[in-house]
Amino acid sequence: MILCAGEALIDMLPRDxxxxxxxxxxVFNTAIALGRLGAPVQFFSGLSSDLFGxxxxxxxxxxxxxxxxxxxxxxxxxxxxxTLTDGHASYAFYDENTAGRMLTADNLPDTAADxxxxxxxxxxxxxxxxxxxxxxxxxxxxxxxxxxxxxxxxFITDEAAYRAxxxxxxxxxxxxxxSDEDLEWITGGTDASVLFDGTDVQVILLTRGAEGVxxxxxxxxxxxxxxxxxxxxxxxxxxTFSAGFLADLETAGLLTKSALSGAxxxxxxxxxxxxxxxxxxxxxxxxxxxxxxxxx
Numbered sequence: 001m002i003l004c005a006g007e008a009l010i011d012m013l014p015r016d017x018x019x020x021x022x023x024x025x026x027v028f029n030t031a032i033a034l035g036r037l038g039a040p041v042q043f044f045s046g047l048s049s050d051l052f053g054x055x056x057x058x059x060x061x062x063x064x065x066x067x068x069x070x071x072x073x074x075x076x077x078x079x080x081x082x083t084l085t086d087g088h089a090s091y092a093f094y095d096e097n098t099a100g101r102m103l104t105a106d107n108l109p110d111t112a113a114d115x116x117x118x119x120x121x122x123x124x125x126x127x128x129x130x131x132x133x134x135x136x137x138x139x140x141x142x143x144x145x146x147x148x149x150x151x152x153x154x155f156i157t158d159e160a161a162y163r164a165x166x167x168x169x170x171x172x173x174x175x176x177x178x179s180d181e182d183l184e185w186i187t188g189g190t191d192a193s194v195l196f197d198g199t200d201v202q203v204i205l206l207t208r209g210a211e212g213v214x215x216x217x218x219x220x221x222x223x224x225x226x227x228x229x230x231x232x233x234x235x236x237x238x239x240t241f242s243a244g245f246l247a248d249l250e251t252a253g254l255l256t257k258s259a260l261s262g263a264x265x266x267x268x269x270x271x272x273x274x275x276x277x278x279x280x281x282x283x284x285x286x287x288x289x290x291x292x293x294x295x296x
Contacts, residue, residue: 002246002255003069003113003143004031005044005135006122007100008056009078009093011235011288019081021052023059024288025100026120026150029236033243033278033290035063039250042113044069044135046103046128052077053099069109073099082235089235093121093155103128108135115246115255118169119148119177121155124162133165136172144255146175148242151182170199174260177205177242192216202260203268205245205275207238213272220265224272227280236288237279243290244275 006027012019023032027045034041043060047053047070056077060067078101079094095101104127116139123129136145147169156162166186170176176195178186183206187194192206196218204216212226248271249255254263281291 001113001115002034002039002041002250003044003109003111003116004028004034004041005116005118005132006120007078008043008045008047009080009100010052010055012079012081013235013286014082014084021055022288023056024080024236025078026148026239027117027122028056028060029239029288029290030117030119030148030243031060031065032063032288033236033240033282034247035060035065036290036292037243037247037278038064038293039243039247042066042069042111044071044109044111045122046071046073046075046099046101046107048072048077048099049074050077069111071099071103071107073102075099075102091152091154093152095121095125095155101125101128103131105131105134107131108138111139113139113143115144115146115250117146117148117242117246119242120150121152123149123165123169124152124155125157129165133169136169140172142257144174144257144260145172146177146242146246147173148177148238149182149186150238151185153185170195170201173199173201174257175203175205176201177207177238177245179238180206180208193221205272207241213241213276215265215268215272217265217268222265222269224269224276227276229280229284231283232286236290237283239288240282240290241275241279244278245271248274
């Protein structure tokens, strides 16, 4: 079982001069993609009991994602207004006192998941960021942990605290996925291998858009080309890639601590290639709309 832990929100996407609500959120999108690919997946977040929360739970169920670990609260749902420039998305978040943001460590699920995925804006603000940090500390000794920070600079109000939290979570992660833009924000450079320093990380995935993905271990690195696609927008592309990578490892029986440590570079590049394949379908569609396994 894969547990995705992080935000679920409503993306307000520009449509015909107005905004249309769509279920979204970085970690939510990864969970949706995993469910559609046939991987066993659960979702944990703070979800609202409001109308938008009902939409999020319905979308999870429709994509075969078990949301029973989620904490339901009588607070509003986070909204993200999306602006698209040449297909690339930027976001304005409305997150004060929401069900997702006000999640605390007291709301953590009792999970025996084989792997836990973290990321997104949930790692930026309190108190939810502290809750996810606590969850990673709880599961990291026994479960494969993967993190994709998916940096949103406009959402960061306390950069020093956020950087310290990422450093803490990176130290416990088995897999780090980062885009080239995120890597430059995190490290100030382009050398992803520095993320191995002082950590237990086994695999780093550096996504470079149309230039593909670089897979790094402590001993080797390999490039995986991107799949060609007619890009409509990039919403959910990285989230879908993460799901494809995890789904492939799960299918191959490599999503345990011991199995991942023995995975070959061929295993890892195959999983990255599958992630690139499913992401290519997502960018060819409007919004975050990951493919079903039957579409591959």
